[in-house]
Amino acid sequence: MDADLVGRLVAAQFPQWADLPLKRVVPGGSDHAIFRLGTGLQVRLPRGDWSAGQADKDSRWLPRIAGRLPLAVPETVAVGEPEFGYPWRWSVTRWLAGEAARHDGLADPEATAVEVAGFLAALRGMPPAEELLPGPHDDLAAQELRARDASTRSAIEAVGDVFDRAALTAVWDAALGAPEWGHAPVWFHGDFHAGNLLTVGGRLSAVIDFGGLGLGDPACDLVIAYTLLGARARLVFREALGVDDATWARGRGWALSTGLNAFTSYAHVNPHVAEATTRQIAQALL
Structure with a gap:
């Protein structure tokens, strides 16, 4: 999961963001590789089967609970499909500062x-x-x-x-x-x-x-x-x-x-x- 693969995924499925700069977030997480997309977005890619369902889970539940909680939580703006040999659904979410x-x-x-x-x-x-x-x-x-x-x-x-x-x-x-x-x-x-x-x-x-x-x-x-x-x-x-x-x-x-x-x-x-x-x-x- 390098920037070249992530760039191709974004360009193919969400061309409106194809020209935004892409930079890997280090160290990222144990469950996801994370790439910052422009200044306001990030791409999250599951690292394995154990986290492969999170893109769908986040898009299902986080919009329903966000307004009930006193701190900001992630906001999913798009869910991508497997492609170019990458096997799992992945997500684009709002970038949270901090x-x-x-x-x-x-x-x-x-x-x-x-x-x-x-x-x-x-x-x-x-x-x-x-x-x-x-x-x-x-x-x-x-x-x-x-x-x-x-x-x-x-x-x-x-x-x-x-x-x-x-x-x-x-x-x-x-x-x-x-x-x-x-x-x-x-x-x-x-x-x-x-x-x-x-x-x-x-x-x-x-x-x-x-x-x-x-x-x-x-x-x-x-x-x-x-x-x-x-x-x-x-x-x-x-x-x-x-x-x-x-x-x-x-x-x-x-x-x-x-x-x-x-x-x-x-x-x-x-x-x-x-x-x-x-x-x-x-x-x-x-």
Whole structure:
């Protein structure tokens, strides 16, 4: 997926943008290659089967939820078809200004904690999917923490020379032992970590990458408490969102599991991932 291929895709399917400059966004994402198109657009191309349905999912759901949320979200303006050997549907979306949020780049961490809690509260409070769009919604399937048990325990064994294996196991056991979500399903983002929030001048400006959007237990979105916030701001966030003990324990498990997965998969080849996931795991152990 180089600029030549993307340029041919754009020119063939959306000739109105054929003359706009095209520049790859580095590092991009783990699920999509991203190319900036002119000043106001970007092209997003799935990297594999696991993210191949996001162009359609985004175009279906984001217009229905955007106006209900207090931060900007991506806006799809076109969906492209497979061509020139590229096998998946891809999208053109509006360019959102900002940089990936960092725990050490926030203008006011505690105010940010309240703002993040407000975003999640608004997301959880949206109407059921059937009220927004009639029909079956297989693309909103809930994620199950317990389904990650084998891979998480394997990762714990693999990182025992870096982190405290007994402490990791204790956090994970507590997450799996916590009572399950006992309420009606609510909306969750599904991949709510610092890299999927944008900031301008240290203040939140947008939330991106809704490929994991779904309905069910919202504990998975508590990962943000460990990837973006420090200990004090994390307490502010929990109080502002009103998280009970069981959901907090499951959310801590999500933070540990996703951090371990990224650490064991990418840290040895990506210094940024190594730094971010090391912090994420350490925060989950506090």
